[in-house]
Amino acid sequence: HPKNLLRAIQEDGDHLSRLSSRHIYSIDQFEPESLFQLFRLAAKYEANPDRFGTSLQGKILISAFYEPSTRTRLSFESAWHRLGGDIMSITDRSTTGIAKGESLADVGEMFNNYGDCVVLRDTNANSVREMMSALRIPIINAGNGTDEHPTQAMADLYTIFKWKPSLITSMGEEKINLCVVGLPSKMRTVRSLLKLVALFPQCFNQVTIVNDQTREDMFDEGQATQLTEAGINLHTCDCLDDVLPEADVVYINAIAWEGNSFNQYGKQFHITSASPLKKNAIILHPLARGAELCSSLDNTDHNWYFAQARGAVFLRQALLTCLVQRAERVLDIV
Numbered sequence: 001h002p003k004n005l006l007r008a009i010q011e012d013g014d015h016l017s018r019l020s021s022r023h024i025y026s027i028d029q030f031e032p033e034s035l036f037q038l039f040r041l042a043a044k045y046e047a048n049p050d051r052f053g054t055s056l057q058g059k060i061l062i063s064a065f066y067e068p069s070t071r072t073r074l075s076f077e078s079a080w081h082r083l084g085g086d087i088m089s090i091t092d093r094s095t096t097g098i099a100k101g102e103s104l105a106d107v108g109e110m111f112n113n114y115g116d117c118v119v120l121r122d123t124n125a126n127s128v129r130e131m132m133s134a135l136r137i138p139i140i141n142a143g144n145g146t147d148e149h150p151t152q153a154m155a156d157l158y159t160i161f162k163w164k165p166s167l168i169t170s171m172g173e174e175k176i177n178l179c180v181v182g183l184p185s186k187m188r189t190v191r192s193l194l195k196l197v198a199l200f201p202q203c204f205n206q207v208t209i210v211n212d213q214t215r216e217d218m219f220d221e222g223q224a225t226q227l228t229e230a231g232i233n234l235h236t237c238d239c240l241d242d243v244l245p246e247a248d249v250v251y252i253n254a255i256a257w258e259g260n261s262f263n264q265y266g267k268q269f270h271i272t273s274a275s276p277l278k279k280n281a282i283i284l285h286p287l288a289r290g291a292e293l294c295s296s297l298d299n300t301d302h303n304w305y306f307a308q309a310r311g312a313v314f315l316r317q318a319l320l321t322c323l324v325q326r327a328e329r330v331l332d333i334v
């Protein structure tokens with residue numbers, strides 16, 4: 001699969017060299033070509049997992065997770081290790097000066113002295129920008145409250161393109177229907193994914209959001225128009241089984257971290273191996289899963305959620321390389 005994606009995207013390293021030393025806080029910062037190039041580099045790493053073991057040797061990642069995480073923290077750390085770098089990891093804000101009232105900006109000022117890149121997860125939507133204001137090393141938003149989770153969305157689309165590289169090569173001749181079970185206004189994964197989908201109208205015919213909320217509660221201002229103005233048909237529905245027979249990709253997420261706890265949205269929507277899925281449909285889930293995604297699907301061809309989590313390591317390797325390496329070195333690597 002990664003080799004098929006490599007073949008589908010023509011190399012143009014200049015787009016990646018422009019990412020050098022950038023802060024990454026939102027999908028809004030990206031345009032399609034730089035994303036294609038990131039996916040290409042990720043596919044190159046995935047196709048050759050042992051070949052690039054030293055490109056971040058001597059560099060230090062500060063992995064600051066002030067909110068629980070399994071995949072994002074460990075996949076960023078795995079990505080950094082695979083590139084030969086060292087890591088300092090914070091997994092509990094109560095062990096840092098933040099517990100004494102220190103601001104994230106002051107913590108960021110200190111991080112400048114200790115590492116070469118920061119990956120931050122925090123419950124507060126403003127946290128990334130607050131820390132960014134003091135940082136002279138790049139920071140990556142690994143999930144800020146209900147706002148965004150940009151590298152998750154990149155990993156989601158990377159998975160979709162690996163599954164169907166013809167979405168890229170057919171230049172709009174082939175399009176898919178995406179079903180999203182979730183709440184765009186409250187789920188950072190869904191918010192970032194929809195922003196990303198709006199950048200690729202040549203690949204998506206229809207997006208259907210499945211939830212039981214009113215349309216006003218489902219979307220923040222501008223979220224729906226971003227998709228429709230891109231030319232994507234946007235629908236909402238409160239019956240999952242009505243949508244599944246037409247969906248090529250089903251993205252499901254029923255849990256969101258909000259404030260100080262996990263909240264569930266749409267927990268009445270479940271997918272199981274008995275659901276009326278299209279024969280070739282794939283299912284994505286950012287995980288951790290709850291009852292909404294039945295393990296009866298794990299051993300079916302619909303299960304692309306584990307591949308999605310695996311691919312995130314290579315996607316993050318690609319992004320870290322571009323941020324931390326000098327621009328001319330990035331051109332050598334791609």
Ligand code: CP
Pocket residue numbers: 068069070071072073143149152286287288
């Ligand atoms: N997908 C995701 O963000 O998972 P974690 O919360 O485990 O990092």
